[in-house]
Amino acid sequence: MKPGLFKPYYLYRFLRWKFGNRGPITAVAKVTNRCNLECDHCPWWKRDIPDLDTEEWLRLLEEARKRGAIHLIFEGGEPTLREDLDILIDHAKELGMLVMVITNGTIDLGKYDPDSYWVSVEGVGETHDKNREEGVFDKMVSNLKANRDVNKTACVTLHRYNAPQIEEIAAFFSPLTDGIWFNFMYPYEGAKDIALSPSQQRDVAERIIDLKDKERYKIINSYSYLESVGRNMDKKRETCPSFLTLLIDVDSTMKQGCTVEQIEDCKCDLCNAGCYGELTQAMKLKLDALNFLKKTMGLESDKLLWLK
Ligand code: SF4
Numbered sequence: 256m257k258p259g260l261f262k263p264y265y266l267y268r269f270l271r272w273k274f275g276n277r278g279p280i281t282a283v284a285k286v287t288n289r290c291n292l293e294c295d296h297c298p299w300w301k302r303d304i305p306d307l308d309t310e311e312w313l314r315l316l317e318e319a320r321k322r323g324a325i326h327l328i329f330e331g332g333e334p335t336l337r338e339d340l341d342i343l344i345d346h347a348k349e350l351g352m353l354v355m356v357i358t359n360g361t362i363d364l365g366k367y368d369p370d371s372y373w374v375s376v377e378g379v380g381e382t383h384d385k386n387r388e389e390g391v392f393d394k395m396v397s398n399l400k401a402n403r404d405v406n407k408t409a410c411v412t413l414h415r416y417n418a419p420q421i422e423e424i425a426a427f428f429s430p431l432t433d434g435i436w437f438n439f440m441y442p443y444e445g446a447k448d449i450a451l452s453p454s455q456q457r458d459v460a461e462r463i464i465d466l467k468d469k470e471r472y473k474i475i476n477s478y479s480y481l482e483s484v485g486r487n488m489d490k491k492r493e494t495c496p497s498f499l500t501l502l503i504d505v506d507s508t509m510k511q512g513c514t515v516e517q518i519e520d521c522k523c524d525l526c527n528a529g530c531y532g533e534l535t536q537a538m539k540l541k542l543d544a545l546n547f548l549k550k551t552m553g554l555e556s557d558k559l560l561w562l563k
């Protein structure tokens with residue numbers, strides 16, 4: 256692994272975050288709980304909270320930028336169900352933020368123009384459809400093929416059903432996407448039966464490390480994060496830099512912290528959430544985790560030099 260060199264500016268920003276500035280770098284805008292699918296283990300589509308209107312979201316995006324966020328994630332539910340998503344994306348870009356949209360991949364990826372999409376992948380073939388519905392996998396794959404020029408990462412949340420398939424997933428999605436990111440399912444109340452235990456997650460992380468070493472798949476998880484999975488679980492709460500994330504909930508509530516807190520009390524000793532895991536390693540100034548953030552948050556974009 257050869258992490259790219261960081262411009263001194265980025266190092267300066269990370270040092271500021273590490274040693275005092277507790278502002279967020281990423282804002283996660285939950286623009287809807289609605290989804291065109293109804294996955295069993297998903298808590299979001301079961302929440303009955305109406306969407307805010309466009310004007311309110313434009314104001315919230317400005318507020319997020321004022322608080323320091325330079326990276327914006329639109330998520331849901333399925334954010335592409337919002338007819339004004341193009342307006343929100345354009346506004347976030349005008350504010351100077353890098354924009355990512357998390358989607359289940361069933362809606363035309365060419366319809367909007369974010370800096371990147373993260374497409375949620377459950378597995379290959381039937382494994383994907385098992386938690387979604389029949390035919391969704393084929394629809395997603397044809398959408399990926401039809402939009403080869405769009406920047407997209409396959410985002411795979413691992414649990415008991417798809418963990419045996421990581422090799423197959425990496426082989427299948429490497430030619431179709433710009434990267435594959437493995438994450439570990441948090442054991443939400445409604446999902447604890449299928450979530451992997453910390454020791455099972457450790458075993459899976461070893462297999463991912465092995466794949467990165469031996470194959471030329473586009474796995475983007477950092478070694479530093481993968482090596483931390485399942486270790487030091489009793490210290491998670493103290494080390495997790497969840498304050499770097501500003502969550503904007505579907506009802507306009509804004510809060511720095513992790514997404515679990517939007518639903519239930521955190522069980523940090525069972526959590527290996529990938530995004531916060533990478534942030535944890537970045538806060539330790541691990542170059543490969545910093546490099547992961549550079550790629551996924553667009554920190555290599557020169558326009559960030561002009562942001563405060
Ligand atoms: S596609 Fe995603 S947001 Fe929609 S129900 Fe499934 S897990 Fe939830």
Ligand code: SF4
Pocket residue numbers: 491492495496497513514515516521522523526527528531
């Ligand atoms: S549940 Fe996970 S992401 Fe949330 S504060 Fe705990 S360790 Fe961090």
